Amino acid sequence: MTWLTWRQYRAQFVVGTAILAALCLLLVLTGLQLVSQYHTIITECASSTGNGQNGVNCSTGGGLFVGGPTVGFVSLIVLAAPVLAGLFLGAPMVAAELEAGTNQFAWMQGITRARWLAVKAGWLLLAAAAWGGVLAALTTWWASPTNAEHGSEFYPGRFDVLYLVPVAYAVFAMALGICAGALIRRTVPAMAVTLGGFIAARVAMTLWLRPHYLSAVTVVGNLPAQTRLTGSYWLISQGTRNPAGQLISGGNGGPEAFGVQLSSLPTACAGLANPTGGLTSSCRAALTGFRSFVTYQPASRFWAFQGIETGVFVILAVILLTMTAVVLIRRDA
Amino acid sequence: MTTVIQTRGLVKQFRRVTALSDCDITVPEGCICALIGPNGAGKTTLLRLLSGLARPTAGEMSVLGSTPRQDPAFLAEVGFLAQEIPLYRRFTAEEHIGIGAHLNRRWDAALVRDRLKSLKIPLDRAAGSLSGGQRAQLALTLTLAKKPRLVLLDEPVAALDPLARRHFLATMADAVAGDGLTVVLSSHLVADMERVVDHLILLSASRVQLGGDIDALLAEHRVLVGPRRDTAAIARTHTIVQAVHTARQTTLLVRGNAPVIDPAWESSEVGLEEMVLAYMGQDAAPAISDLTSVGEEQ
Numbered sequence: 001m002t003w004l005t006w007r008q009y010r011a012q013f014v015v016g017t018a019i020l021a022a023l024c025l026l027l028v029l030t031g032l033q034l035v036s037q038y039h040t041i042i043t044e045c046a047s048s049t050g051n052g053q054n055g056v057n058c059s060t061g062g063g064l065f066v067g068g069p070t071v072g073f074v075s076l077i078v079l080a081a082p083v084l085a086g087l088f089l090g091a092p093m094v095a096a097e098l099e100a101g102t103n104q105f106a107w108m109q110g111i112t113r114a115r116w117l118a119v120k121a122g123w124l125l126l127a128a129a130a131w132g133g134v135l136a137a138l139t140t141w142w143a144s145p146t147n148a149e150h151g152s153e154f155y156p157g158r159f160d161v162l163y164l165v166p167v168a169y170a171v172f173a174m175a176l177g178i179c180a181g182a183l184i185r186r187t188v189p190a191m192a193v194t195l196g197g198f199i200a201a202r203v204a205m206t207l208w209l210r211p212h213y214l215s216a217v218t219v220v221g222n223l224p225a226q227t228r229l230t231g232s233y234w235l236i237s238q239g240t241r242n243p244a245g246q247l248i249s250g251g252n253g254g255p256e257a258f259g260v261q262l263s264s265l266p267t268a269c270a271g272l273a274n275p276t277g278g279l280t281s282s283c284r285a286a287l288t289g290f291r292s293f294v295t296y297q298p299a300s301r302f303w304a305f306q307g308i309e310t311g312v313f314v315i316l317a318v319i320l321l322t323m324t325a326v327v328l329i330r331r332d333a
Numbered sequence: 334m335t336t337v338i339q340t341r342g343l344v345k346q347f348r349r350v351t352a353l354s355d356c357d358i359t360v361p362e363g364c365i366c367a368l369i370g371p372n373g374a375g376k377t378t379l380l381r382l383l384s385g386l387a388r389p390t391a392g393e394m395s396v397l398g399s400t401p402r403q404d405p406a407f408l409a410e411v412g413f414l415a416q417e418i419p420l421y422r423r424f425t426a427e428e429h430i431g432i433g434a435h436l437n438r439r440w441d442a443a444l445v446r447d448r449l450k451s452l453k454i455p456l457d458r459a460a461g462s463l464s465g466g467q468r469a470q471l472a473l474t475l476t477l478a479k480k481p482r483l484v485l486l487d488e489p490v491a492a493l494d495p496l497a498r499r500h501f502l503a504t505m506a507d508a509v510a511g512d513g514l515t516v517v518l519s520s521h522l523v524a525d526m527e528r529v530v531d532h533l534i535l536l537s538a539s540r541v542q543l544g545g546d547i548d549a550l551l552a553e554h555r556v557l558v559g560p561r562r563d564t565a566a567i568a569r570t571h572t573i574v575q576a577v578h579t580a581r582q583t584t585l586l587v588r589g590n591a592p593v594i595d596p597a598w599e600s601s602e603v604g605l606e607e608m609v610l611a612y613m614g615q616d617a618a619p620a621i622s623d624l625t626s627v628g629e630e631q
Contacts, residue, residue, distance in 0.1 A: 003435045007428060008421075101419035104386060105472075108413040109436035110479070112403040329403065332387035 001111060001119035012089055013127070019084075020131060023077065024138055030070040031142035038145035071146060078139045078161040082169035083198040085128040090177020091190040093124060094328065098185045103333055113328050121321060125174050132170030136163060154234035154302055156206045164306045168313035173198050175317035175324075182324045205312065211236050213308045216295045223258055223290040224279055234297040243289030258292065265290070335362040336395075337483055337515045338383060343392035345378050352378040354539050356392065360517060360532065364546075365509055367526040368519035369609055370536035376519035377416060379536065380485045383517070384413040397483055409438060412481035416488045418472045422461030426454065426471055430478070437479050445478045448504065466497030470504060477508045486518040490525055502529050523609045533605075535612050542612045547605060554608050557585040557598040566595065575611035586611040 006013075094117075097103040107113050139161045143153075152158050159165065176197050181190040216236050219229070223240065239247050240260045248264035256262060257272040265272070266286035272279070297305070336359055343356035353375040360366050368376050381387040382394065385401030385408070394400060397410050420429060426449055434440045449456060454467045463471065469489060476484060486505075490498040506529045509516055517534075520526055533550060535543040543550065554574070557567065561583045564576055571587035578584075586603060593600055 001436065004432050007424070007431070100422070101415055101417045102421055103419075104413065104415040105419045105421075105475075106432075106436075107386065107403075108384060108408065108411070109433060110405050110409045110438055111436050112405060112408070114403065332381070 001116060002123065004106075005120050005123045009089065009124075009127075016085075016089075016127070016131065020134060023081065023135060026074060026077075027135075027138045027142045030074055031138075033070070034142065034145045074139075074142070075157060075161055078135055078166070079157070081135050082128075082132050082166055083173045083195060085124075085131050085170050086173030086175075086177035086194045086198060087191050089124050089127065090174040091181045091194050092187045093120060093178050093181055094324070095181030095185055095187040095190045098181075099187060107333055113333075114325065117325055117328055121175075121178055121324070124178070125171055125317075128170040128174035129167050132167040136161070136166035139166070153232055154297065154299060154305070156210070159210075159234075159302075159305070159309075160202075160206065162306075164310045165313070168310040168317075169198075169202070172201070172313040172317045172320075175320040176201075179320040179324045182327050201313075201316065205309070209312075210305065210309065211297070213305055214297070214301055216297055218293055218295045220291050220293045223287045223292060224284065226258060226292050229294055229296060232299040232302075234299075236295040236297065238292070238294040238296075240290060240292045336360070337362045337397060338517070339395045340383075341393045343379070343382065343394060344390045345375070345382060345387070346390040351539055353382070353389075353536075356536075356541050358534050358541055358544055360515060360534075362515055363509075363513050364515060364532040365506070365530045366515070366517045366532035366534060367523065367530040368517055368534045368536060369521070369523050369526075369613075370519070371521055371613055374521075374536040375539040376521075376536055377487050380413070380487045380517065380519060384411055384485050386413065405438070409479065410482045412476035412479050412484040414472050414476045414484075414486045414489055416491065418465075418468050418489075418492070420460040420468060420472055420475075423459050425457050425459055426463075427456045429460065429471065429475055430456075433475055433478055439480045441478045441480055445474050448474045452500070452504075465492050466494065466500070469493055469497070469501055473501065473504060482514065484514060484516045486516065488519050488521070490520065498525050502526075505529070523606050527605050533609075535609060537613050543608075551603060551605065551608065553590060554586060554588050554603045556601050556603050556607070557587055557593060558601070559583055559595075559598040562597070567593070567598070574608075575614060 094103075097106065106116060140163055143158065143162060146152070153162060160169075173194065177190065177194040180193040180197065181187065184190045184193060211234075229235075239249070240258060242248050242264065248260045257265060257269065262270065262272060266283070268280070268286040269283035271283065338358060338360040340356055340358050343353060344351070345353040356375075356379060358379075368379065370376050378387070382389050383396055383401060385396075385403060397407070399407055401407060401411070421432075424432070426445075430442050430445050433445075434442055446456065449471065452467075452470050454463065454471060460468060460471065469492070473486070473489065476486075484505075489505075490501055493501060502525065505516060505518070508514060518526070518530075523533075531547055533544065533547050534541060559582070561578055561581055564573060564583065564585060567573060567585060567587060570591040571589035571593075574586040574588055576583065576585050585598075586608065
């Protein structure tokens with residue numbers, strides 16, 4: 001069976017390896033660029049405390065920027081890469097055989113359908129894991145200067161291309177493709193469902209489930225003291241509530257203080273509109289009951305989240321493969 | 334004689350369509366059995382049930398002493414060639430031999446190479462680029478290379494020209510001789526098969542209409558021709574399979590060996606094709622019966 005699998009996927013293996021090599025080259029070239037930019041800035045700042053040539057304020061780190069248009073482009077490619085395995089190898093695995101009728105040839109040889117599926121799917125899942133793993137390893141190296149700069153490892157879009165999770169995404173995409181092919185029995189519709197299903201699963205997990213893997217930490221401060229966090233955390237939400245518990249907003253263009261519109265604050269604080277107007281004691285007293293809050297996932301949970309997300313997608317893959325096995329073994333060929 | 338296939342009340346239903354109902358057949362070891370029936374009669378369904386590729390809705394089957402199932406021991410004994418002659422289009426004959434060698438415990442690669450060589454089928458060309466006849470021959474040879482005890486062939490000659498048909502059936506007959514191999518092959522035409530088969534199962538409208546050894550079946554049937562008259566007297570001693578009336582004459586196909594006493598009937602032997610067509614017509618739509626009577630009038 002291994003021989004047949006290899007023979008059937010030889011061409012795809014070569015193409016896949018070529019694409020992977022091209023992606024690796026892209027990552028290495030842009031990655032080296034990022035690293036050298038980063039080192040230039042660091043060494044400049046080591047020799048002067050003023051502003052460096054790149055417009056960086058060396059004492060605060062303000063204006064520090066490495067990368068360029070390549071960062072967004074490469075991130076997008078690495079985000080999309082896992083699904084390719086499911087589209088071009090997973091979806092046709094069963095569907096193309098059913099379409100050509102060759103399953104009637106393969107399943108009448110001296111091996112059971114269960115074994116046929118186990119070996120074939122096993123190798124393809126391994127290939128998907130390798131595909132995701134190589135990309136994830138290289139991307140993790142590639143992203144280290146920008147991560148150091150922004151402390152952004154934990155943010156959606158970054159989290160998704162680093163360390164473990166891309167491996168799980170690729171395995172999930174492969175399982176989804178195989179299952180869609182077995183259920184739908186036609187390659188092109190199965191590919192469409194794989195693409196749609198992958199995007200839906202990833203978006204749903206990222207937007208709605210991931211923030212709740214562990215209950216977020218909320219820090220509350222009484223105005224005028226404001227809550228500030230440092231380091232690499234994942235900000236879920238922040239804002240200010242008035243004593244009635246209503247969320248008061250800012251950013252509407254009017255004069256602001258503490259990140260909220262002045263009109264939402266007590267009239268005693270109207271003086272804050274004047275840049276020189278200090279915090280009067282009457283304003284300070286009127287602010288009693290106004291609270292600012294920050295809800296976030298602390299950086300220390302990064303690995304727990306990577307583990308949970310990986311586990312969730314691996315479990316989804318196992319469910320899909322079990323469905324495939326049941327369908328192939330129980331349904332008429 | 335040992336029985337290779339025995340089914341009891343086999344039923345296969347697809348949603349609302351009944352593809353096969355109440356199917357009882359017996360196939361003895363070592364015979365070449367033709368499964369004859371019009372398109373849509375349930376031939377493919379029956380073969381797929383026997384091969385284990387599909388499961389029956391109801392009924393029992395015994396194939397080589399066990400129920401068809403996904404098990405290496407069963408699969409090793411049964412060869413199946415589907416109607417569309419499925420081969421991997423981009424694989425060469427040699428690569429197909431490789432697949433068989435890797436997936437079967439018993440595999441006669443030399444047999445395939447020898448046979449393909451004698452048929453002048455190249456080993457190194459993709460199956461997709463071979464002619465229909467060559468593909469069918471390759472697929473049959475691969476089916477036989479497993480050294481199965483039972484071979485099920487679904488309309489193997491339907492897509493072939495007359496010469497390729499003859500070659501194909503000769504290859505098959507060759508393989509059966511002396512091996513104790515049992516073959517069941519389906520077709521909607523009996524003419525191709527007449528020379529090689531010795532057993533017949535007639536399926537029509539998803540039911541078995543007739544089954545048994547061809548010589549015995551032919552001996553049991555005869556054609557009676559006489560002036561147009563009521564057939565009630567004959568019906569008492571014989572089963573009337575088909576009655577065709579023209580203005581002056583009545584032609585009957587009857588089953589049963591009782592003597593026909595009425596001298597008005599002229600009795601003669603029946604041909605295989607004639608008998609098969611009569612049984613198929615029995616259950617077919619009226620249009621087809623009309624066609625038969627038109628043929629009689631000419």
